[in-house]
Amino acid sequence: MMLVFALFFILPLCFVVMVSFWDYNEYQMIPRFTTRGYYESFEGCLTKLPELCTMLATYVKTVKLCLIVWLFTFLIGFTVAYFLAFHVRSKTWQIALSLLCTIPFWTSNVIRMIAWIPLLGRNGLVNTGLMDLGITHEPIEWLLYSEFSICLALVHLFTFFMIVPIFNSMMRIDRRLLEAAYDAGATGWQTLWNIIIPLCKPGIVIGSIFVITIVMGDFITIGVMGGQQVAAAGKIIETRLNALQFPAAAANAVILLAITFLIITMLNRLVDIRKEL
Amino acid sequence: MNSGSHVELIGVSKSFASTIAVDAINLKIPAGSYCCLLGPSGCGKTTTLRMIAGHEAATSGDILLGTQNVTDLPPAARGTAMMFQSYALFPHLSVIDNVAFALKMRNVEKTERHAKARKLLELVDMASYEERLPAQLSGGQQQRVALARALITAPQVLLLDEPLSALDPFLRIRMRAELKRLQRELGITFIHVTHGQDEALALADMIVLMHDGNISQAGSPREVFNAPANEFVAKFIGGHNIVARAGKKFAVRSDLMELQVKKPATKTASITGKISEIEYQGTAFHITLHSTTGEDMMVQMPEHKFDATPLKVGAEVYAIWEPASAHALG
Numbered sequence: 001m002m003l004v005f006a007l008f009f010i011l012p013l014c015f016v017v018m019v020s021f022w023d024y025n026e027y028q029m030i031p032r033f034t035t036r037g038y039y040e041s042f043e044g045c046l047t048k049l050p051e052l053c054t055m056l057a058t059y060v061k062t063v064k065l066c067l068i069v070w071l072f073t074f075l076i077g078f079t080v081a082y083f084l085a086f087h088v089r090s091k092t093w094q095i096a097l098s099l100l101c102t103i104p105f106w107t108s109n110v111i112r113m114i115a116w117i118p119l120l121g122r123n124g125l126v127n128t129g130l131m132d133l134g135i136t137h138e139p140i141e142w143l144l145y146s147e148f149s150i151c152l153a154l155v156h157l158f159t160f161f162m163i164v165p166i167f168n169s170m171m172r173i174d175r176r177l178l179e180a181a182y183d184a185g186a187t188g189w190q191t192l193w194n195i196i197i198p199l200c201k202p203g204i205v206i207g208s209i210f211v212i213t214i215v216m217g218d219f220i221t222i223g224v225m226g227g228q229q230v231a232a233a234g235k236i237i238e239t240r241l242n243a244l245q246f247p248a249a250a251a252n253a254v255i256l257l258a259i260t261f262l263i264i265t266m267l268n269r270l271v272d273i274r275k276e277l
Numbered sequence: 278m279n280s281g282s283h284v285e286l287i288g289v290s291k292s293f294a295s296t297i298a299v300d301a302i303n304l305k306i307p308a309g310s311y312c313c314l315l316g317p318s319g320c321g322k323t324t325t326l327r328m329i330a331g332h333e334a335a336t337s338g339d340i341l342l343g344t345q346n347v348t349d350l351p352p353a354a355r356g357t358a359m360m361f362q363s364y365a366l367f368p369h370l371s372v373i374d375n376v377a378f379a380l381k382m383r384n385v386e387k388t389e390r391h392a393k394a395r396k397l398l399e400l401v402d403m404a405s406y407e408e409r410l411p412a413q414l415s416g417g418q419q420q421r422v423a424l425a426r427a428l429i430t431a432p433q434v435l436l437l438d439e440p441l442s443a444l445d446p447f448l449r450i451r452m453r454a455e456l457k458r459l460q461r462e463l464g465i466t467f468i469h470v471t472h473g474q475d476e477a478l479a480l481a482d483m484i485v486l487m488h489d490g491n492i493s494q495a496g497s498p499r500e501v502f503n504a505p506a507n508e509f510v511a512k513f514i515g516g517h518n519i520v521a522r523a524g525k526k527f528a529v530r531s532d533l534m535e536l537q538v539k540k541p542a543t544k545t546a547s548i549t550g551k552i553s554e555i556e557y558q559g560t561a562f563h564i565t566l567h568s569t570t571g572e573d574m575m576v577q578m579p580e581h582k583f584d585a586t587p588l589k590v591g592a593e594v595y596a597i598w599e600p601a602s603a604h605a606l607g
Contacts (some may be wrong), residue, residue, distance in 0.1 A: 176365035179332055184379035185353030185430070194381070198369045276336075 003269065020250035029246050038253030041236075062233040065222075066215045069154045074101065074204065075209050078161025081203075082196070084163075085170035086178075097165070101160055106157065109152070113153050113224045120152075121146040146225030153225040154215055159215070162207035169203030201271045209264055216260045218241070233259075282343035282433040283308040284329060285465060291324050300490040301338065306468065306483060308343075309587045313477035314470045315503060316487035317513065321542030323438060326488070330359045330436050342434060345370040350428065353379070358432035362439045364423035368410035373398065373407035378427045382425045384588045397425040400459075417448045424459070435460075437469040441476060453479060474514050478502065486510055503530075507607050518574040518596075519604070527603040532577040536564060538586065546575070552590050564588065566596055587594050 020037050023030040046055040052060060080101065088094045104112055119125045127139040140193040142148050173196065181191040197204075219234030226232075233256045240249035284306040292297040299321040302379045306312045314322040327333035329340060329350035340348045343426065349353045358379075366375050373394050374381075378551065380390035380579045398404045401421040411419055427435055457480055460467045470476055477484050478498045485495045493513075494506040505511035508519055513530035518529050541547045550568035555561075576596055588594065 061309040174365060176361050176363070177367060180359075180361055180367070180426075181382075183330065183332070183352045184382055184426075185351075186378075186382045190382050194378075195367060215327070255279045 014254055015107075016250045019247055020254045022250075023245040024245055024247045027244060037245075037247040038255075041248060041252060041255075042221065043123045054231075058231045058236060059233055059259070061231065062216060062256075065150065065154075065232060066212055066263075068151050069158070069215050070208060070211050072151070072155045073159045073162040074208065075264060076159050078166055078200075078204070080159070081163050081167040081170055084167055085173075101163055104124055104156065104160065109157065110220065110224065112157060113221055116149065116153055116156075117144065120149055131241060147223070147226070147227060147230060153221050154218065157221065158211050158214055161210035163205040165206040165210070166200055167203070169200040173199050173204050205267050205271045208267055212267075213260055216256060216263075278511055283466065284312075284427050284434055284468060285341040286325070286466055287339045287341070289325070289328060289340060290336045291321070291328060291333060292336050296312050299328070301492075302487075302492050304480075304485060304492060304495060306466060306485075309464050309466055310482040311467045311469065312483045312485060313481035314468065314485050315474060315477040315489060315569065316472065316493075316512075318472060319488040321430055321490040322470045322472075322485075326359075326436050326468060329434070329468060330357055331355050332359070343483075345399070351354055352429070353382075356433040357435075357436055358427040358430055359436040360427045360438065360440055363443050364419050366419055366426070368411055371407065372403065372409050372422050375411065375422055376429055378426060379430045394425070394429060398422075400402045400428070401425045416444050416557070417452060420444065420452060424456075428463070429437075432465065432467060434466045437467065439470055439472070441471070441473075441481050451477075456480065478514075478552070486512075486513060491572075506605065511606060516577075518576075519572070519606070520546075521570070522546070522603070527605045528606055529598050529603050531563075531575050532561075533602040534574075534576045534596050534598045535582075535588075535597055536566075536576055536578060537587065538588075538592070538594055541595050546600050546603065547595045548572075548592060549593065549595050550574070552588055552592050552594060553588055555588065566594065570595075 019029065021033050021035065023032045023036055025033045042053070045056055084094055084097055088097060117124070121127070122139045122141075122144070124144070126143060127136075130136045130140070131138075177195055177199075178191055181195050186194065205234050217234050219232065219238045221231055222232045222235055223238075233252065237249045237252050237256070240246075240252060286302055288301045288305040289299060290297065290301045290305060302321075302325065305365050314325060316322045324333060326336045329576060331347070331350060335348055337512055338348075339346055342356055345356075347357075364489065367378065371380065373391055376394035377385075377390040385393075385524075395404060395407065398407055399423050403418060403421045403425065406414065406418065406422075411422065414422065423440075435458070441452055444452060452516070453476060456467070456469070469477075469480065474581035481498055484498050484501045485541065486501060488509050494501055494510045496504075501510065502514055502516070505514060505517065505528050507565045508526060508528075510542070511517040511519060516531050518531055520529055532568075548566075548568050548570070550566040552564055553567045555562060556565075561580060562583045564576045564578055566574050566576060568574060574596065
C-alpha cells in the first residue's frame with residue numbers, strides 16, 4: 001500500500017517539483033538549478049500591482065470559477081442528497097434514484113460536455129426557443145464558449161461527487177435526533193441549520209475536496225466549453241506543455257498544487273476528517 | 278415547582294396500513310402521578326406514548342391535556358416533553374447545549390439559556406460535565422442529560438420511552454429510584470413506557486397494562502397485582518399461578534401457595550403434581566411443579582419452611598392455598 005503510494009504519487013510529485021527548478025531552452029530541459037520557471041511566469045507582476053498581470057488574473061479567475069462551481073454543486077448536491085435521504089422513504093426508491101444520478105457517468109466526460117453545444121449554441125435549442133417565444137430578438141452570445149457554459153458543464157459533471165458523500169453523512173444521522181429536535185420545538189429550518197448541517201460537515205468537506213481538486217486542475221472542460229478562449233490555471237500548464245516548456249509547466253503545476261492544498265487545509269480546519277470517518 | 282396536568286385519552290386509535298396498533302382506548306391519568314404503560318412488545322404502548330407526545334398522529338379519538346385538546350397540536354405546543362429511548366442526544370453539541378437546545382429554538386439569549394440549563398444539570402447532578410460531548414459520557418450520565426434536556430421547557434407531562442432499558446441492571450435500579458424522586462420533587466405527570474413488570478410495580482402510581490392495542494387493566498400496582506383482570510394480566514405481571522376450578526379460572530399468588538407431602542383434607546383447595554425444578558433465590562426457594570392436570574406452576578417457599586420439610590426433584594407433592602387467596606379471572 002505504502003509502496004504503491006510512494007511509487008505512483010510521491011515519486012512523480014518529487015519529479016515535478018525537481019523539474020520545476022530546471023532550466024530550459026526552445027527544445028530541451030537543462031538539469032541545472034534555476035527559478036526561471038517560476039519568475040518568468042510572473043514577470044512584471046510585482047511592478048504592475050495593484051493591477052493584476054495576466055498570470056495572476058488567470059489564477060484569480062481559476063479560484064473564482066472554482067468557488068462558483070463549488071457553490072452550485074454544493075447547493076444542488078445538498079438538496080438532492082437531502083431529498084434522497086429524508087424524503088424518499090423506501091430503500092428501493094432510494095437505490096433507484098441514486099442510480100439515476102449516475103446516468104451522466106454512462107458516457108464519457110467529453111461527450112457529456114459536447115452534448116451541451118447543440119443546446120447552448122447560437123442556433124441551439126435555448127436560443128431558438130427564446131427567440132420563438134419572443135423573449136429575445138437575437139441569439140444570446142454568452143450561453144456558449146463563455147464562463148457561464150464552463151460553470152454549467154462543470155456543475156453538471158461534478159455535482160454527483162457532492163451528492164454521494166453528503167448523502168452518506170445524512171444516512172448516518174439517527175432519525176430520532178430529528179424527532180428530538182422537533183420535540184424541542186425546532187422548525188424545519190432550525191433542524192436543518194442546527195442538526196443536519198453540522199452532522200453533514202464531514203460529507204460536505206469530502207465532497208468539496210473532490211470538486212475543488214477536480215475543478216482547479218481542469219483544462220479539458222474549460223477548453224471545450226470555453227471555446228479555447230478562457231484561460232485558467234490548468235490551461236496554462238497545457239499551453240506550456242505544448243510549447244515543450246516542461247520546467248515552466250511544472251512550476252505552474254506546483255503553484256496550482258500549493259493553492260489547492262491551501263484551500264483543502266482550510267477546509268480541514270473546519271472539520272477533522274480523519275476523526276469523523 | 279410545576280403542577281402537572283392530567284392526561285385523558287378518549288377513544289384513541291392508531292392504525293398503520295392494515296394493522297391496528299391502538300384500538301380505541303380510553304384512559305385517564307391523574308395530574309402529578311407516575312403512570313407506567315406496561316405490556317409486551319407490539320402491544321401499542323409506545324405508539325400510545327408517541328401519540329400523547331405528538332410524534333404520531335392519532336387515526337381517531339381525542340387527546341386532552343388538562344382542559345386543552347391537544348390532538349392536532351405539534352409536540353412543542355402541548356406542554357409535553359419526551360425522553361427518547363437511547364436518549365437521542367445531539368452528538369455534536371456539548372452537554373449544556375444539548376440541555377439548552379429547546380430554549381435556543383425559542384431564541385432565548387445564550388447567557389440566559391445556559392443559566393437555566395445549568396440549573397437543570399444541577400438537578401440531575403451533572404453540573405460538572407457541561408462541556409463534555411455525549412460520546413464522552415456513560416449510559417447513566419447520558420440519561421441524566423436527556424432528562425435535563427426534556428425538563429428544560431418546564432413540561433406538565435414528561436413522556437419516557439423505555440428510559441431504563443439501555444442501562445445495566447445495577448444502574449437501572451438506581452436510576453429508577455432517581456426517576457421516582459424527580460417525579461415527586463417536580464410534581465409533574467410522568468408517563469413511562471416499559472416492558473418490565475418489576476419496573477412498573479416499583480415506580481408507578483398507576484399501571485396501564487396493554488395487550489394487542491387494548492388496555493387489559495389500569496389501576497394501582499397493588500390492584501393490578503392482587504386482582505388481575507384476566508389470565509393475560511396475571512401471567513404478564515408474574516408471581517401468579519393459574520388454576521382451573523369447576524370450569525372457572527383463578528389466579529393464586531405463588532407466595533400464598535404451600536407445598537406438602539401429606540394428602541390434604543378434602544375441603545382444602547389443592548392440586549397435586551411432581552416437582553420438576555427447585556431454584557434457590559436467596560430469600561426463598563422457587564419450586565416448579567408439573568401438575569397431574571398438565572399445568573406448570575411455581576410456588577415460592579421461604580427458606581425456613583423449606584428447611585423444615587426438604588423437598589426433592591421428582592417428589593409427589595400437594596400444592597394448597599386458602600380459598601380466599603384465589604382470585605377469579607374474568
